[in-house]
Amino acid sequence: MTSVSTKPGTDWEYAPAPESREIVTIQREYNLFVDGEFVPPATGESFTTLNPASEEPLARVAQAGEADIDRAVAAARKAFETSWGRLPGRERAKYLYRIARAIQERAREFAVLESLDNGKPIKESRDVDVPLAAAHFFYHAGWADKLGYAGFGPDPRPLGVAGQVIPWNFPLLMAAWKLAPALATGNTCVLKPAETTPLTALLLAEVIAEAELPPGTVNVITGDGRTGAGLVAHPGVNKVAFTGSTEVGKQIQATVAGTGKRLTLELGGKAANVVFDDAPIDQAVEGIVNGIFFNQGHVCCAGSRLLLQESVADAVLDRLKRRLATLRLGDPLDKNTDIGAINSRQQLDKIEGLVAAGEAEGAQRWSPPCRLPAKGYWFPPTVFSGVSQSHKIAREEIFGPVLSVLTFRTPEEAVAKANNTPYGLSAGIWTEKGSRILWMAGKLRAGVVWANTYNRFDPASPFGGYQESGFGREGGRAGLAAYLNA
Numbered sequence: 001m002t003s004v005s006t007k008p009g010t011d012w013e014y015a016p017a018p019e020s021r022e023i024v025t026i027q028r029e030y031n032l033f034v035d036g037e038f039v040p041p042a043t044g045e046s047f048t049t050l051n052p053a054s055e056e057p058l059a060r061v062a063q064a065g066e067a068d069i070d071r072a073v074a075a076a077r078k079a080f081e082t083s084w085g086r087l088p089g090r091e092r093a094k095y096l097y098r099i100a101r102a103i104q105e106r107a108r109e110f111a112v113l114e115s116l117d118n119g120k121p122i123k124e125s126r127d128v129d130v131p132l133a134a135a136h137f138f139y140h141a142g143w144a145d146k147l148g149y150a151g152f153g154p155d156p157r158p159l160g161v162a163g164q165v166i167p168w169n170f171p172l173l174m175a176a177w178k179l180a181p182a183l184a185t186g187n188t189c190v191l192k193p194a195e196t197t198p199l200t201a202l203l204l205a206e207v208i209a210e211a212e213l214p215p216g217t218v219n220v221i222t223g224d225g226r227t228g229a230g231l232v233a234h235p236g237v238n239k240v241a242f243t244g245s246t247e248v249g250k251q252i253q254a255t256v257a258g259t260g261k262r263l264t265l266e267l268g269g270k271a272a273n274v275v276f277d278d279a280p281i282d283q284a285v286e287g288i289v290n291g292i293f294f295n296q297g298h299v300c301c302a303g304s305r306l307l308l309q310e311s312v313a314d315a316v317l318d319r320l321k322r323r324l325a326t327l328r329l330g331d332p333l334d335k336n337t338d339i340g341a342i343n344s345r346q347q348l349d350k351i352e353g354l355v356a357a358g359e360a361e362g363a364q365r366w367s368p369p370c371r372l373p374a375k376g377y378w379f380p381p382t383v384f385s386g387v388s389q390s391h392k393i394a395r396e397e398i399f400g401p402v403l404s405v406l407t408f409r410t411p412e413e414a415v416a417k418a419n420n421t422p423y424g425l426s427a428g429i430w431t432e433k434g435s436r437i438l439w440m441a442g443k444l445r446a447g448v449v450w451a452n453t454y455n456r457f458d459p460a461s462p463f464g465g466y467q468e469s470g471f472g473r474e475g476g477r478a479g480l481a482a483y484l485n486a
């Protein structure tokens with residue numbers, strides 16, 4: 001555990017406060033969850049999932065191949081036609097409530113497992129990922145018997161089998177975002193978690209088995225990108241839902257084109273977090289920190305471009321740096337840790353490459369004094385000032401704890417700079433003036449705009465983007481539409 005602060009008077013040494021990992025039993029090997037059972041893969045192959053904070057191997061996980069995808073899709077089809085797809089909404093709701101309560105009951109287990117497999121701080125998995133995952137099941141349970149009143153006509157119908165591919169940054173939460181609306185609307189699912197973070201989706205499969213959903217209603221097939229590609233291309237799938245990189249999203253769009261499959265894509269982002277001269281500065285600094293350093297910046301809607309109004313730029317940067325010097329980087333299972341590990345060697349390489357490009361292009365790099373643990377994948381919180389719009393670090397998604405700072409003079413300039421991106425997922429506005437918030441929100445091309453806050457999520461609030469950030473919404477009434485023939 002490493003405290004970042006070194007200034008006299010601000011160096012708060014905490015005693016270690018590790019969450020016990022004894023609550024979790026990690027198996028040596030995990031099979032696929034198909035047709036209500038854990039079954040070995042037909043490939044006979046498996047891969048290792050690591051703890052990115054220590055590089056310690058956690059488990060071997062099954063690699064699903066073509067025959068396994070066929071089997072999972074066939075099980076989902078059978079459940080759609082014979083059991084789950086025929087249940088009335090009020091019955092589906094009971095199962096969803098059961099899953100939600102089981103997530104709450106096993107919350108500590110989910111949180112510890114998530115932090116071990118992903119590297120995120122336990123205070124985030126415990127206070128954000130797991131409660132929000134349960135909230136998504138509760139929220140959608142409430143909709144299951146009310147779909148006829150949701151504005152999609154008197155009898156909206158499910159689509160059939162949903163093939164769902166999710167990333168590694170919020171493994172359990174993304175599984176909940178995908179499964180809960182699909183199940184509430186009467187679809188059956190084949191879910192493919194990310195290769196580096198399969199364990200909480202497999203624990204969720206265990207919860208689903210214990211909740212006694214009809215076999216085949218939810219299937220979890222683990223594997224690498226080939227498994228995801230095979231699933232989205234499978235002719236037995238009616239709906240594809242994907243969260244991940246824009247590059248893979250484009251490949252999936254090409255695969256799905258002309259097949260009649262419904263598609264939603266939630267892709268990358270390069271969000272602007274805009275701070276005006278009348279903003280409450282301390283509050284804004286907290287929002288900036290939460291915007292880019294939450295989950296090590298592995299967040300598609302991260303506020304990775306900070307736009308500061310010129311007259312307050314120095315003052316905000318100064319306070320931001322002081323605040324960053326108090327962040328604690330280290331053991332993800334320690335309850336005092338703010339910044340955990342980078343999820344994989346591959347992601348760390350990508351961050352290091354983009355940071356090197358930022359320096360080469362002439363931006364000024366700053367990090368608080370910070371000792372990184374010797375083992376595992378780590379990157380210090382980093383701020384680039386003097387960034388111009390043409391710099392790579394102002395254009396490309398870094399997906400790490402790296403903030404690019406630009407300045408502006410007028411609200412018009414702020415809007416022009418904020419919108420100068422091929423993405424369009426999210427944005428933040430910090431100002432005391434309500435009329436300016438409304439004016440900006442109308443002009444920013446982003447699916448989500450936060451005002452005087454950042455990274456706030458709620459199952460009732462639709463989430464999704466424009467342009468290269470994808471299309472379709474998850475959450476709220478709009479999210480139900482993605483799984484219904486209305």
Ligand code: NDP
Nearest residue numbers: 166167193194195224225228229244245248267268300399
């Ligand atoms: P990917 O888009 O490759 O991964 C997302 C999911 O898609 C994973 O389950 C992955 O499997 C799977 N997948 C990979 N290739 C294919 C394919 N051809 N067809 C179908 N599914 C596929 O993201 P990465 O993990 O490689 O991250 C790369 C970059 O993407 C990051 O640096 C970040 O910039 C961005 N990203 C954005 C996210 C977001 O939330 N918008 C989330 C994650 C990443 P597997 O894990 O086995 O490769």
